Amino acid sequence: MQAQLAQIGVNIKLDVQESGTLIGNAGLGKLGFFLLGWGEDYPDATDWYDYHFGPQSKTFGTPYADIDAAILAGGTTADPAKRQAAYDTVNKLLLQHVPMVPIAHGANGNAFKASVKNVIVGPYNLNFPYFQTDSGQVVWLQSGEPISLWCGDETDGETIIPCYNIYEPLYKFKFGTSQTEPAMATSFDANADLTQYTFHLREGAKFSDGSAFTSADVFATYAAMWDYKNVNHKGNTGVFEYFGTLFGGYLNPPPAPTATP
Numbered sequence: 421m422q423a424q425l426a427q428i429g430v431n432i433k434l435d436v437q438e439s440g441t442l443i444g445n446a447g448l449g450k451l452g453f454f455l456l457g458w459g460e461d462y463p464d465a466t467d468w469y470d471y472h473f474g475p476q477s478k479t480f481g482t483p484y485a486d487i488d489a490a491i492l493a494g495g496t497t498a499d500p501a502k503r504q505a506a507y508d509t510v511n512k513l514l515l516q517h518v519p520m521v522p523i524a525h526g527a528n529g530n531a532f533k534a535s536v537k538n539v540i541v542g543p544y545n546l547n548f549p550y551f552q553t554d555s556g557q558v559v560w561l562q563s564g565e566p567i568s569l570w571c572g573d574e575t576d577g578e579t580i581i582p583c584y585n586i587y588e589p590l591y592k593f594k595f596g597t598s599q600t601e602p603a604m605a606t607s608f609d610a611n612a613d614l615t616q617y618t619f620h621l622r623e624g625a626k627f628s629d630g631s632a633f634t635s636a637d638v639f640a641t642y643a644a645m646w647d648y649k650n651v652n653h654k655g656n657t658g659v660f661e662y663f664g665t666l667f668g669g670y671l672n673p674p675p676a677p678t679a680t681p
Contacts (some may be wrong), residue, residue: 435449443576446659453527459577460554461544463598466666473519476664480519498614527667542596572645573655575662590619604633641646647671
């Protein structure tokens with residue numbers, strides 16, 4: 421790629437960074453030119469557009485106001501036709517501004533020896549593979565070490581996969597599919613315009629130490645990610661990218677840095 425860019429007069433110096441460092445620097449907007457792979461977390465346009473190009477995203481520098489407006493229009497209506505029109509506008513604006521260039525659309529990259537049987541691979545990182553082996557030994561290889569075990573402040577699949585074995589969500593993907601099913605919540609209700617959701621929590625659930633699971637624990641989890649002043653709003657980078665970009669911002673955010681002449 422370096423050689424190909426040189427052919428059109430673009431000379432670059434390669435700066436190889438470890439996966440966690442690269443993801444952190446990209447999320448903070450510290451990289452002007454970089455190569456990063458990314459896969460869908462859930463089947464909706466908001467996962468792509470809001471995270472990468474929305475007003476809370478720092479990955480590609482200062483957000484574009486016209487792109488932000490179209491993303492907001494698509495993400496705040498439940499009307500399929502209006503959503504499609506908004507995202508058609510987003511696509512045209514991305515071609516106009518070119519904040520990023522998609523290099524390839526890849527398929528699932530999981531591979532197994534022939535001796536590994538009954539493999540089931542889902543469409544998302546959270547659908548980690550299920551398999552059987554007759555040898556009694558499993559060698560597991562992934563593209564990087566987990567960055568941390570606090571999923572709220574991470575975005576990489578290498579972290580989310582082990583986190584998904586530690587934390588239980590309100591809803592989860594049905595194994596090997598893109599369909600959701602109850603987990604710590606047994607059901608939910610939504611109002612007509614889909615702006616308010618009420619989750620009904622599982623009764624009798626307990627933590628590993630025997631303490632009871634209550635709505636206060638759900639509130640504490642969301643508050644830690646949402647509120648910059650929360651005592652638990654700390655992590656690897658402290659950016660909590662997914663929450664800010666997918667839920668529309670934060671409570672008590674720090675003041676934006678001012679430009680110096």
